[in-house]
Amino acid sequence: MSSAHTIYLDHAATTPLDSAVFLSMQPYLTEAFYNPSATYSAARKVKQAITEARRSIAHHVGARPTEIIFTAGGTEANNLLIHGIMRQFPDGNCVVSAIEHDSVLHPAAQYNQRVAGVLSDGRIDIAALKTAIDDQTVLVSIQYANNEIGTIQPLRDIARLIGDVKQSRLKVGNTRPLYFHTDACQVPVYLDIHAARLGVDAMTVNASKIYGPKQVGALFVKSGVHLEPMLLGGGQEKGMRSGTENVAGIIGFAEALNRAQIERHEESKRLQMLRAQFIEAIQSRIPTAVINGSIKHRLPNNVHITLPGQDNELLMMRLDKHGILCAVGSACSASDEEPSHVLKAIGLSDEAAHASLRFSMGRSTNKAAIQRTVEALANSLG
Numbered sequence: 001m002s003s004a005h006t007i008y009l010d011h012a013a014t015t016p017l018d019s020a021v022f023l024s025m026q027p028y029l030t031e032a033f034y035n036p037s038a039t040y041s042a043a044r045k046v047k048q049a050i051t052e053a054r055r056s057i058a059h060h061v062g063a064r065p066t067e068i069i070f071t072a073g074g075t076e077a078n079n080l081l082i083h084g085i086m087r088q089f090p091d092g093n094c095v096v097s098a099i100e101h102d103s104v105l106h107p108a109a110q111y112n113q114r115v116a117g118v119l120s121d122g123r124i125d126i127a128a129l130k131t132a133i134d135d136q137t138v139l140v141s142i143q144y145a146n147n148e149i150g151t152i153q154p155l156r157d158i159a160r161l162i163g164d165v166k167q168s169r170l171k172v173g174n175t176r177p178l179y180f181h182t183d184a185c186q187v188p189v190y191l192d193i194h195a196a197r198l199g200v201d202a203m204t205v206n207a208s209k210i211y212g213p214k215q216v217g218a219l220f221v222k223s224g225v226h227l228e229p230m231l232l233g234g235g236q237e238k239g240m241r242s243g244t245e246n247v248a249g250i251i252g253f254a255e256a257l258n259r260a261q262i263e264r265h266e267e268s269k270r271l272q273m274l275r276a277q278f279i280e281a282i283q284s285r286i287p288t289a290v291i292n293g294s295i296k297h298r299l300p301n302n303v304h305i306t307l308p309g310q311d312n313e314l315l316m317m318r319l320d321k322h323g324i325l326c327a328v329g330s331a332c333s334a335s336d337e338e339p340s341h342v343l344k345a346i347g348l349s350d351e352a353a354h355a356s357l358r359f360s361m362g363r364s365t366n367k368a369a370i371q372r373t374v375e376a377l378a379n380s381l382g
């Protein structure tokens with residue numbers, strides 16, 4: 001449990017549940033417990049609540065409600081999209097970036113997968129991406145923002161490139177579809193997630209990074225994009241994701257997304273200012289610290305640093321003793337000894353990767369917390 005003195009700087013791993021979100025969920029965990037597929041009026045009301053939540057989420061994604069599939073989180077949504085498309089094209093290939101979340105990289109690796117590299121600032125290498133897409137490519141999946149270094153990808157530029165490829169295919173009579181998916185799990189608190197403005201055909205979002213509950217997410221799939229379901233059964237979610245709906249989770253997700261999107265400009269501005277102060281304080285107290293990833297194209301809450309010669313596990317444990325919670329590598333995957341594939345992809349040595357820390361700020365972060373963190377970090381160096 002976090003105490004009043006805890007400074008939580010791991011919002012990229014997960015966020016606390018917003019109290020209004022919790023309140024919105026409560027009735028569906030208690031008196032309104034009915035299975036939405038039942039036909040009596042009490043259950044129909046529950047079904048109606050899901051319909052409204054779907055409509056609200058679709059509104060923020062700029063989608064039709066029928067284009068939203070609820071899942072048990074971001075991992076499942078990414079798997080559904082990748083398997084759902086790739087199983088239909090055994091001779092096709094999919095293109096992903098080298099810094100995707102494992103829930104994209106691992107399912108994609110089961111098919112003919114091509115990996116496009118990123119530049120040292122963490123942005124996709126558009127030339128490498130262009131080379132990776134060939135006549136057999138059916139899917140390009142590039143994340144919106146990275147969970148480790150916070151880098152924001154130029155989705156509109158990628159969508160333009162994909163549009164050009166489609167045009168050239170038309171000219172030579174290649175009728176193979178080419179879909180563009182983005183994993184947007186890290187972004188709704190800060191950025192626009194309107195699919196048409198971004199130029200994507202499919203998008204993954206989840207609730208646990210946006211002050212909503214865990215184990216609930218959604219896959220937006222543009223109408224006309226056919227998916228093969230992974231879970232077969234009762235036919236919920238128009239057959240795309242069978243299983244009794246996580247009603248309270250879905251209601252909480254909609255509430256969390258609504259607040260995130262309404263407040264995103266203000267929260268982004270606030271955290272951008274805090275981040276600048278954070279980086280300035282680190283650089284003045286620890287001049288050897290190196291900031292990883294683009295500063296300009298970066299989520300406002302992310303500070304990722306390498307402290308040459310230091311051991312990140314040790315630093316993290318020392319900060320923990322000061323009540324400061326941060327991450328080494330990607331805290332949303334099971335911990336392993338391997339250096340992060342993201343840090344390797346931007347050119348860090350294994351040694352530098354093992355000397356790196358991620359601080360991800362959130363709604364509770366203020367200037368005093370940043371000052372205390374930098375002070376504790378400077379005093380924790382080996």
Ligand SMILES: Cc1ncc(COP(=O)(O)O)c(C=O)c1O
Pocket residue numbers: 012013072073074075076101103143145146147183184185186206207208215216217332333
């Ligand atoms: C970018 C990204 N994609 C996918 C996921 C997986 O989401 P979930 O934990 O909801 O399965 C995460 C975090 O865990 C993430 O940061």
